[in-house]
Amino acid sequence: MKYPFESGDWSFEQLELALSILGEIAAEYGLDTYPNQLEVISAEQMIDAYTSVGMPIHYGHWSYGKEFIRTLQSYRRGEMGLAYEMVINSNPCISYLMEENTMVLQTLVIAHAAFGHNAFFKNNYLFQMWTDAEGIVDYLLFARNYIRRCEEKYGERRVEYLLDACHALSAYGVDRYKKPKPLSAEEEERRALERLEFQREGYDEVWRTVPIADTPAAKRSQEAPEENILYFFEKKGVKLQPWEREIIRIVRKLQQYFYPQSQTKVSNEGYATFWHYTLVNALYDRGLVSDKFMLEFLKHHANVIFQPGYDDPRYSGLNPYKLGFSIYSDIRRICEEPTEEDARWFPDLVGRNWVEAVHGAMRDYRDDSFIAQFLSPKVMRDLRLFVVVDDEREDEIEIGAIHDERGYRGVREKLSQLYTRHNFVPDIQIQSANLDSDRVLTLRHTPYQRRPLDEAQARDTLEYLANLWGFPVILETVEDGEPTLWMSMDPAEAPEW
Secondary structure, eight states: OOOOSSSSSSOHHHHHHHHHHHHHHHHHOOOOOOOEEEEEHHHHHHHHHHHHHTTTSSOOOHHHEEEEHHHHHHHHSSHHHHHOOEEEOOOSEEEETTSSHHHHHHHHHHHIIIIIHHHHHHHHHHHHOOOTTTTTTHHHHHHHHOOOOOHHEEEEEEEEHHHHHHHHTGGGGTTTSSOOOOOHHHHHHHHHHHHHHHHHHHHOOGGSSHHHHHHGGOOOOHHHHHHHHHHHHHHOOOOOHHHHHHHHHHHHHHHHHHHHHHHHHHHHHHHHHHHHHHHHHHHHHHSSSSSSHHHHHHHHHHHHTTOOOOOOOTSSSOHHHHHHHHHHHHHHHHHHHHHHHHHHHHHHTTSSOOOHHHHHHHSSOOHHHHHHHOOOHHHHHHTTOOOOOOOOOOOSSSEEEOOOOHHHHHHHHHHHHHSSGGGGGEEEEEEOOOOTTTTOOOEEEEOOOOOOHOOOHHHHHHHHHHHHOOOOOEEEEETTTTTEEEEEEEEEEEEEO
């Protein structure tokens, strides 16, 4: 047969063949991946994977069921489509393929997820530092079983509220500058059992009446800022039971696992899109797929990278697939066919092996640094990027950067800043907590580019904090370089557990 797999319906034999052939081509390009595991699932199963953040196992929570029903109804009404695929950062790397896909689309998905995303997961420095592909599935199984046992023993409502509080604070469950320990389901199970046994055997009400000596060694106050709020509660929450600390730890560990994904949306999706485009074109160049196959493939590829204009009603920001794909494609162009402008902007890329350059851009950067390093004037022109300064203190908006030498650098700087963590997660840290006297917990918010907090969301989150802490909580914000009281919450004001 001239074409080993063609457009139309797929079969498991064709999927295996596509995986094998694409794997051989990917190896020629130096893509280093985990072993692949393909799972073909229905639309409902894909929606279920959406709602459990793409994991094959997860603990139960009401928000997942609510999201499942909302997504399923929107899908059935035709208000939304589903992703062509979903991929899990695990070893082996699990890729979900929709059973409704044609063979062309399955081929695109395999190239995109099983080789593009897979290689990114294995080699990007953030994923290497922050995630444990070997242990994540076993840890999720431990987490689900442990939380189920807690629901049976302490009641679903109490566990549910604790999870609500942890989810509200989940963005503050990461130490950004401290490498985490590897996940181990066996170790976590042992720790959890030890905590429960200690509570059962060692607790005695008499110890609550023993005064704390007024010596430097006995002081337990939190003086230095702490950015990992969940870790602080896990270790120093004075009213929390051992099982509650363990649930906080579970949410914190899972948030830590997902942390790199929030930092690499553009570079990760762009890399996977670049490689599905490159690998499928390699199939065509080798005579393994037909013109008909390629026409359908290019239609799907165009849908993936479609970018509405800023004045289009469908515009909702920059498409990360389009932006990332454009930058990686431009890196290859600069290496192979540089212009004088490229030589000024990227002297280290000119004449370099493009495969090594693309892998290097994937491996050593996150979104903000990736854009700051590799966004070229050509891509800015192609995407028609410019900067608008919309200052609430001014009556008119200003075009702050256009397509000239100075403007290009302004566009690149501003776009890079959009992908920094502070742009979507406010900088709030625990400033102090006097654990020996009034036990007031003080948090401090440092505004990013004068952006204030949302008052309603802040109050809702402070309610959770006050209930977890059991004592008054104060939230300060920095104005003109000085901290000032912004909001406070007493446990008596917060809803009961």
